[in-house]
Amino acid sequence: MSKIERPWGHYELLHQEAQDSRVRLVVMQPHTQMTLQKHDKRSELWFVLHGQAKVHTLDSSSDYELMGVFGRHQQLWVSKSQWHQVSNDTDDELRMIEVQYGDDCNDEDVIRMGDGQAN
Secondary structure (H helix, E strand, O other): OOEEEEOOEEEEEEEEEOOOEEEEEEEEOOOEEOOEEEOOOEEEEEEEEEOOEEEEEEOOOOOEEEEEEEOOOOEEEEOOOOOEEEEEOOOOOEEEEEEEEEOOOOOOOOEEEOOOOOO
16 A cells, blocks of 8 residues: 655555556545646545545636535545545544546546645
């Protein structure tokens, strides 16, 4: 299991099945956020294990919009090509299971908007 450090925390690859699916543990430190991003070749399912995930998206008119706040044992689907941004606005660590599935699940399939922290 490899641990990849990021400015917002880290992730660990738990399982990969060919190139079309993989499972990661995502750990975000308090008061951090990922960049606003999307993926052209994959969708994602997030399951919150601990903490609280605040998720934003862009609506059809490109307005920044709150998708929701997700707590322990709640899940969220992110469709292919859907802009999304996760933040941890709390004083607690956020831990999520991320299931990626689609044509090609790799770290190069990401388009980022803005100049926030790297994912």
